[in-house]
Amino acid sequence: MTSCLPCPGGFNCEKHHHPKPCGLGKYALNGTKSCEDCPRGHYCPYEANIQPIPCAPGYYANNHGQAECKKCNRGEYCKNPASDPVLCPVGKHCVTSGLTAPQTCPFGTYADTEGNTQCALCPAGNSCIDPSLSPELCKRGSYSPVGEIYCQPCPSGTYSNQTGGTICSICPAGFFCSDPALDPRICTKGSFSSLGSIFCTSCPLGTYSKDSFTERCVFCPAGYACPDPKDDPVPCKPGQYSLGNATSCIPCPAGYKCSSTASVPEICLFGTFSTVGLHTCQLCDRGFYCPQKGSTGQIRNLNLNVCVTCPSETSSLKT
Incomplete structure (x- = not known):
């Protein structure tokens, strides 16, 4: 030979009469005599690599001299292909492998720990306003079904007297529920209420209710008078009469x-x-x-x- 040839890319020409392949995980540019380790974030998959190949999105090579890039697992993402995968942060999830960025939890779900592969549904009786925090119990007088962001106030005529309510109960007859955060309160004598009432109603004239928690008032019977709806009917005296529903007897x-x-x-x-x-x-x-x-x-x-x-x-x- 009258002249030396340049060392071909992907080969090592140091101390060798003949070029030798660099091997997996290494590379050599055309005209260089030595091989280099494949840099981080790249891979060198062949025996004779001319240049390193960048890792595809969602893959990483966190060490030098890698023959292949690793795919990010579920629950983590690859922000930088030259660095270790990052755990999915709170409030986000990494459902599939090979992600380059985490995904925000959908409304009505949460992830209060790192490395989540799936955000959890907000449980009934809780609110999940901030998906990165643990669910918060609904206060008294409110409720929520599964998968809600906010607790909803109880409708009129219903109540929820404990924290973490999943439903609001209808106010029973004979009671009233003016404050949905409190227990139903009993209607007093001389008043009544139907199902789902927020207040008790006084018995109409000519009726009575001698007991508490009454659903309806009773008509005053004939031969009696009911001057006070919370007392028993008063019988008419001889020489008086009433035909029913009366507040007084007629002479x-x-x-x-x-x-x-x-x-x-x-x-x-x-x-x-x-x-x-x-x-x-x-x-x-x-x-x-x-x-x-x-x-x-x-x-x-x-x-x-x-x-x-x-x-x-x-x-x-x-x-």
């Missing part, structure tokens, strides 16, 4: 009798009379007469020697 009117306190007054017949508040009709006294039905009093016969003709359809049994 029997003059000219009528009230033989029953629970029925309509009956008109006094011929020859009888009554004044206000009597439960029976009275026979006219001797020397008096009651010429019509519903007489409110008796008429004196001024001429005792003259008989007065009985009205039509009447008779006199006395002489």
Whole structure:
């Protein structure tokens, strides 16, 4: 040979009469006599590598002289191919292998530790406003189903009296729930409430409720009066009556009798009379007469020697 040839790329020409391949993990540029280790972030997969090959995105080579790049595992990502993989940070997840950046947790999920491959669903009864923090229990008066960001306030007429509520319970009948964070409160005597009430309603006139936590008020029965809805019905006295739903008993009117306190007054017949508040009709006294039905009093016969003709359809049994 009249001249020396340049050392071919991928070969070592030091101390050798013939070029020798650099080997896996090494390379040599054209015209260089020695081989170099493949730098970090690159790989040299052949026996005679002319130049290093950069690692593909999601792969890394964190040491010199690598013949291949490693793929980032799930739960980590490869930000710099020349460095070690980075654990997926809190609030993010690395679902698949070979990622170059972490993925933010979707709404309603969280990851409160590093290296997560999957963000966890926010459990029922909790809020997950910040996906990098542990779930926070819902306060009293609020609730949340699975996978919610925020706790929702209980609807009107419902309550949740403990932290971590997953549902709000409907306020039972006979109770009221003005504050959804507190236990239902009992309706007092003389008031009532239906299912899902935020306040108790006073019993209407003519009804009563002698017990607490009542769903409905009871109509005052005939023959009784209910002046105070929280007390028992008061029976009408003789000479009074009520037909039900009454706050007071009505005095029997003059000219009528009230033989029953629970029925309509009956008109006094011929020859009888009554004044206000009597439960029976009275026979006219001797020397008096009651010429019509519903007489409110008796008429004196001024001429005792003259008989007065009985009205039509009447008779006199006395002489």
